[in-house]
Every structure is written in C-alpha cells, then in structure tokens.
Amino acid sequence: MKASTRISQTQQISRIDRRIYGSFIEHMGRAVYEGIYQPNHETSDENGFRQDVLKLVQELSVPIVRYPGGNFLSGYRWEDGIGPKENRPQRLDLAWQSVETNEVGLHEYMHWAQKCGTEVNMAVNLGTRGIDAARNLVEYCNFEGGTYWSDLRKQNGDEKPFAIKTWCLGNEMDGDWQIGHKTAEEYGRLAEETAKAMKWVDDSIELVVCGSSSSTRPTFVDWELTVLDHTYEYVDYLSLHQYYDNKTDNLAEFLAKSEDMDRFIKSVIAICDTMKAKKRSDKTMMLSFDEWNVWYHSNEETAAQKPWTVAPHILEDIYNFEDALLVGSMLITLLKNSDRVKIACLAQLVNVIAPIMTEKNGTAWxxxxxxPYQQASLYGHGQALTTKVDVATYDTNQFKNVPYLDSIAILNDEKNELVIFSVNKHRCEEIVFTVDSDLGLASVIEATEMADYDPKAVNGPNQELVDPRDSLERIVIDGGRVTINTKPLSWNMTRISLN
Known part of the structure; x- marks a missing residue:
C-alpha cells in the first residue's frame, strides 16, 4: 500500500506549545505513595522520593504536571499538606474511598517537580470549597511576602514564591460522581468569581476552566456554552477529558478512536468560537486536553479493592502494544490541532493508568x-506542518473513512531538522509513505519503529519487550523526497537534518 503527502515550511499549523506533552499526578492509588514517594525504598532520597522513578520522569522530559487531582481535588483541603508532617491530619478521600495521610503536600510536591525539571499545573477545589481557599492558595504560592499566607510559606521553608503559572478551576464539575457536583450555571458563576479573585492576587497566571468530562456526557455543548458565557473574559483555556477502551477486542475500531478525539477537539473549538462571536471578543479561547489516555484494563481489579486503605492498587492498567499505537495516534491528533490545543496531560504519570510502573520493593519500569509519549516529548518541538496524507481508508461500525496511516511533520527550526511521526494501522500490509517537501532534506539523523509485536504484548518489571528499534534501513532520501517504509501495525519516528 502507498501513502503520500506534501509538506512546506509555508504551510504551518502552529508553533507547538511544549505543555502539550504534559502529564498528571493525582493523590489516588499508588501514584504518589509507592509511586513518586516511598521513604523506605532503596533508591529514595533524603526527602523520600524514589530516584528510579525520578529518572524515568526525566527521560520523558515532562514539561508540566497537573496536581493534585482529578476527582481527589473536589474534597481536598490544601492547608492539610503544609507545615510539619507530624501535625498533618489523615483524611478520608471520598473520591477513591482511600485514606490520605498528607505526608506529601504542597512543598514536597513542588520540590519534586523542581528536581524533575517540570512546571506545575495547580488545581483549586471548587467542589467543597471556593473563592477564599483558591485566592489564599495563589497568595501562598505566588506572592513575594509581607502577608499572612506568603509569610506562612516562608515559615514552612520556602523563602521564594513557587511562581505557578497555570491553574485549573476545579475538576469535572459536570459529573455527578464529583463531590460538590454543580450545574453549568452554578459552576460557571463560581468559576467566574474565583477566576477574578485569583487574578486580582496575581494577574500573570493562566486559568483553565472545566469543560465536559467527556464528549459523551448528555450536557456536552450546553455545559460549555453556559460556562463560557460566564467565564470567557476571565479564563485562558477550556478543558477536555477523554479516555478510550478496547472492551470489544476490535483492533480496527480501537485504532480508529483517534478520529473521535479529533472530532471532539473540533467540536469544542466551534463552541469556543461561537462564544467569541457572541461576546464580540478579540480573544481566542485555547484548549487544555488535560486528561487523555487508554483506560479499561484494570476496572475489575479496581472494583475488588478494599476501601479505606492508604495507596490502594487501583487503575493499574498494564498496557499492551495496541495501546501504544493508539496513544501514538492520539499524540498526532493533538499536534494536528496545536493551533488551539496548547496544554495536554497524559493521565496519569506513575502507576495509575500510567507509562511508568513501580514495584513496592523492587524496580520501576x-x-x-x-x-511514543517520550519520543513526541523529546523531538516534537517547533512548527507543526500541515500534513494531509493521501492513503486508503477503512470503515468500522462506529467510524467511516479512517485513514490507514496517521502522520504529522514538525519543523524544528532551532535544531534545523524535520521530525515525522506516523502510525500504520493496517494489520497486515506495509505502507510505503512518501513525503515531498521544500525543506532541503540532507540526511537521516535517527529512525526508529515499534513493529512486529503481538498486539497484546506487554512489558513488565525487568522485561521490557516492546520498545522502539532502529529502522534506518527503511528510510530513503532522494532530493526533496523521503520515503518511509512503515511496517503493519507500527509507530514510526524519523528525524532528518536539513540543509
């Protein structure tokens, strides 16, 4: 099978915001305790953070991490996580029916993020709390000093402000599973007033307002319109959340679900632009896709867990090769919409539906x-180029005209290289993918593929069987054309130096 595209440095989608490769740490399951933090582990530092996990997070080059939730957020008192650890209360976390020790709180998390080299996307509780707690938290984190909350931060060990730039106004407030669930009108008014107060404390911050928790919610569209009607002039991003599964074990249908992600994004863009017109505003609302991933493998194990324990084993999906292929296509989809999607968070980072797993008394893997997440985060920087691929398509029960090949080309002008990501979704046919360009192709820097694996193949501790392999011999440059021979069911990454 053949596929082709023509790219040009004059046909650009957008400069990619690095935060599109963000992730998420929530106080749930073993994401924090036995994940990033485990004082008695052989690799832990003097503050109790696992250095084996830290190393893997650094390998991912995660630019921003959303914290502390998630559903956990809507019952959280941030004040519980400051001051001496011995004085911190243990609380019931109603969201995940577990016990929160507050051993890791705001300062500990900020220090960990600094070691990782990542920014923090902080979230404020608009479920059980509201304006006062949110503005106090901004003052505590970002104000220089001379006030009650900023001086309390100094007393607790951090003289300099944390200077957190990005803030979420609650989490999934449209969902009836959420503590403090609200109607769109209730949430819109609260988010509006909270946003105003937070920016009065620090007008340099950027705010993310809650959109629908998925595109399948019955309130989708109406929720966005009502919330934006209240908040459009006060916030900077509207959030999207979406997870996909393969419960029917239909591989073609599963790999087509990136099409649904694209449709969701474009629908939300249309909603935002409708509100822009209604408001007669000069401002264009950007998007934060701050929860996305595959999620379904661990549902039965999670349901069997005993309630009211610390760090229960919940949502610990073990991902297979076909999941990696869909994650690759979802990354491509985000990049194709990078003119509007500026922030995205793979949910989550460690142990809970995560790319990194740990054993309590063993290794991290x-x-x-x-x-695919790592390669996109490391190499997917610069200008996303318009990449319209001419290739055969297929139909499923849910999707029509699904391209057999997904791809995005990125011009990294700082490194003077072209990066091409592509996914071959065909189960048995190689796709010969030709890319014509005016960029002055010189030579291949690196080419890798994830291919030739059983779709159900998984990795495990000390057994990482599924990983990228060198594929230089499958790349040919001839003048202004590069040909990439993509194997059936493959994720491909190609880096080319430019003249």
Missing amino acids: KQTIFY
Missing part, C-alpha cells in the same frame, strides 16, 4: 505507551 516502562510500559509500552512510554515510548
């Missing part, structure tokens, strides 16, 4: 989805 890479799941299959680690690799």
Whole structure:
C-alpha cells in the first residue's frame, strides 16, 4: 500500500506549545505513595522520593504536571499538606474511598517537580470549597511576602514564591460522581468569581476552566456554552477529558478512536468560537486536553479493592502494544490541532493508568505507551506542518473513512531538522509513505519503529519487550523526497537534518 503527502515550511499549523506533552499526578492509588514517594525504598532520597522513578520522569522530559487531582481535588483541603508532617491530619478521600495521610503536600510536591525539571499545573477545589481557599492558595504560592499566607510559606521553608503559572478551576464539575457536583450555571458563576479573585492576587497566571468530562456526557455543548458565557473574559483555556477502551477486542475500531478525539477537539473549538462571536471578543479561547489516555484494563481489579486503605492498587492498567499505537495516534491528533490545543496531560504519570510502573520493593519500569509519549516529548518541538496524507481508508461500525496511516511533520527550526511521526494501522500490509517537501532534506539523523509485536504484548518489571528499534534501513532520501517504509501495525519516528 502507498501513502503520500506534501509538506512546506509555508504551510504551518502552529508553533507547538511544549505543555502539550504534559502529564498528571493525582493523590489516588499508588501514584504518589509507592509511586513518586516511598521513604523506605532503596533508591529514595533524603526527602523520600524514589530516584528510579525520578529518572524515568526525566527521560520523558515532562514539561508540566497537573496536581493534585482529578476527582481527589473536589474534597481536598490544601492547608492539610503544609507545615510539619507530624501535625498533618489523615483524611478520608471520598473520591477513591482511600485514606490520605498528607505526608506529601504542597512543598514536597513542588520540590519534586523542581528536581524533575517540570512546571506545575495547580488545581483549586471548587467542589467543597471556593473563592477564599483558591485566592489564599495563589497568595501562598505566588506572592513575594509581607502577608499572612506568603509569610506562612516562608515559615514552612520556602523563602521564594513557587511562581505557578497555570491553574485549573476545579475538576469535572459536570459529573455527578464529583463531590460538590454543580450545574453549568452554578459552576460557571463560581468559576467566574474565583477566576477574578485569583487574578486580582496575581494577574500573570493562566486559568483553565472545566469543560465536559467527556464528549459523551448528555450536557456536552450546553455545559460549555453556559460556562463560557460566564467565564470567557476571565479564563485562558477550556478543558477536555477523554479516555478510550478496547472492551470489544476490535483492533480496527480501537485504532480508529483517534478520529473521535479529533472530532471532539473540533467540536469544542466551534463552541469556543461561537462564544467569541457572541461576546464580540478579540480573544481566542485555547484548549487544555488535560486528561487523555487508554483506560479499561484494570476496572475489575479496581472494583475488588478494599476501601479505606492508604495507596490502594487501583487503575493499574498494564498496557499492551495496541495501546501504544493508539496513544501514538492520539499524540498526532493533538499536534494536528496545536493551533488551539496548547496544554495536554497524559493521565496519569506513575502507576495509575500510567507509562511508568513501580514495584513496592523492587524496580520501576516502562510500559509500552512510554515510548511514543517520550519520543513526541523529546523531538516534537517547533512548527507543526500541515500534513494531509493521501492513503486508503477503512470503515468500522462506529467510524467511516479512517485513514490507514496517521502522520504529522514538525519543523524544528532551532535544531534545523524535520521530525515525522506516523502510525500504520493496517494489520497486515506495509505502507510505503512518501513525503515531498521544500525543506532541503540532507540526511537521516535517527529512525526508529515499534513493529512486529503481538498486539497484546506487554512489558513488565525487568522485561521490557516492546520498545522502539532502529529502522534506518527503511528510510530513503532522494532530493526533496523521503520515503518511509512503515511496517503493519507500527509507530514510526524519523528525524532528518536539513540543509
């Protein structure tokens, strides 16, 4: 099978915001305790953080991490996580029916993020709390000093402000599973007033307002319109959340679900632009896709867990090769919409539906989805180019005209290289993919593929069987054309130096 595209440096989608490769740490399951933090582990530092996990997070080059939730957020008192650890209360976390020790709080998390080299996307509780707690938290984190909350931060060990730029106004407030669930009108008014107060404390911050928790919610569209009607002039991003599964074990249908992600994004863009017209505003609302991933493998194990324990084993999906392929296509989809999607968070980072897994008394290891995420985060920087691929399509029960090949080309002008990501979704046919360009192709820097694996193949501790392999012999440059021979069911990454 053949596929082709023509790219040009004059046909650009957008400069990619690095935060599109963000992730998410929530106080749930073993994401924090036995994940990033475990004082008695052989690799832990003087503050109790696992250095084996830290190393893998650094390998991913995660630019921003959303914290502390998630559903956990809507019952969280941030004040519980400051001050001496021995004085911190243990609380019931109603969201995940577990016990939160508050051993890791705001300062500990900020120090960990600094070691990782990542920014923090902080979230404020608009479920059980509201304006006062949110503005106090901004003052505590970002104000220089001379006030009650900023001086309390100094007393607790951090003289300099944390200077957190990105903030979420609650989490999934449209969902009836959420503590403090609200109607669109209730949430819109609260988010509006909270946003105003937070920016009065620090007008440099950027705010993310809650959109629908999935495109399948019955309130989708109406929720966005009502919330934006209240908040459009006060916030900077509207959030999207979406997870996909393969419960029917239909591989073609599963790999087509990136089409649904694209449709969701474009629908939300249309909603935002409708509100822009209604408001007669000069401002264009950007998007934060701050929860996305594959999620379904662990549902039965999660349901069997005993309630009211610390760090229960919940949502610990073990990802297979076909999951990595869909994650690759979802990354491509985000990049194709990078003119509007500026922030995105793979949910989550460690142990909970995550690319990194840990054993309590053992090692940390890479799941299959680690690799497309890592390669995008490391090399997907610069200008996303319009990449319209001419290729055969297929139909499923849910989707029509699904391209057999997904691809995005990125011009990294700082490194003077072209990066091409592509996914071959065909189960048995190689796709010969030709890319014509005016960029002055010189030579291949690196080419890798994830291919030739059983779709159900998984990695495990000390057994990372599914990973990228060198594929230089499958790349040919001839003048202004590069030909990439993509194997059936493959994720491909090609880096080319430019003249």
